[in-house]
Amino acid sequence: MRILVTGGAGFIGSHIVARLVADSHKVSVIDDLSAGRTSNLPRGVKFTKKATKQISKQDVQGVDVVFHCAAQVSTFLSVDYPREDFDRNANGTFSVFEAVRKYNDGAKVIYTSSRSVLGDIPAGKIADESFPYNPSTFYNVHKIYGELLCSIYNGLYGIKSAVLRPSNVYGPGQPYWMSGWYNFIAYWIKLGLEGKPLPIYGTGTQVRDYTYVDDIADAYMRAMDNRAALGETFLLATGRPVTLNQLADMVNSVTGSAAGKQYFPPRKGDVQYFVGTSEKASRVLGWSTKVSLEDGLKKEAEWVKADLKVKRKLPEPLKR
């Protein structure tokens, strides 16, 4: 099949691209390289540097599937720069749907949302797709907007789509160069390898549910191939609650760092508790997670260590 991956030079997008290329699909990528890098792309992929709001007829014409992964990914940056987040994320997603509607309304869209649309859930509960929207930042609002676009473009124009909501993804390829404003695990690993303390905003009791990037890429492959996925939303999570303090100890252990943790005041919009179930993804897509947090962190630490040795220009972290 012919497939377009927006944000394909980024962390999750490049793992999806690798899977698609391995399965002999014809892949094209658009990415503005604000966080991604072309060295993430395998040979044979057609790459165009552009923002999703500039997506054109040529980008979508003839493709069977659009994996929409491009986004500004930091919830915290969205609090400081709401308009920029709107432009990148809300307007970007709208532009992708408009291009599909105008030039290729037979293409299927697999939209990357996030567990963060559910925000904080009551401590001790396990979220599923029936939980209500509960946004705490502009990033979440713009992800919700994208989910609603999936529904409205289907209702008005018959465009087929599925929504995937990954929960805190980590693994090799995670941009450790973005200074911890998002994808902070890779940044923590870098700090651990440098023997520096890991910054924690708040008490570190915030709970998250972490998923490994190859497991997430596998869910995309399954959603693409499954008619029953169309019109549906899937939470991709493990059901395992892990506090930031526990995670920091695990990172310090895999990096062999004795520098410990360093506490800072809490950040606006930070979620205190999230754990989710993937019962629906398992039932409909046959999806399950394969890699444990312990094993995944080891793989990520090996990758960061190796990548730090390669001299290359990295994207500049967004300024605050």
Ligand SMILES: NC(=O)c1ccc[n+]([C@@H]2O[C@H](COP(=O)([O-])OP(=O)(O)OC[C@H]3O[C@@H](n4cnc5c(N)ncnc54)[C@H](O)[C@@H]3O)[C@@H](O)[C@H]2O)c1
């Ligand atoms: N990493 C996570 O924990 C997580 C969890 C849930 C959802 N997501 C979603 O998954 C997707 C991929 O995130 P990621 O973690 O791989 O982050 P990433 O920053 O590595 O990937 C995003 C890619 O999109 C590109 N990009 C950003 N804005 C763009 C725009 N307007 N136009 C074109 N390209 C643009 C970046 O250069 C980057 O390559 C995003 O939609 C994100 O919101 C991520």
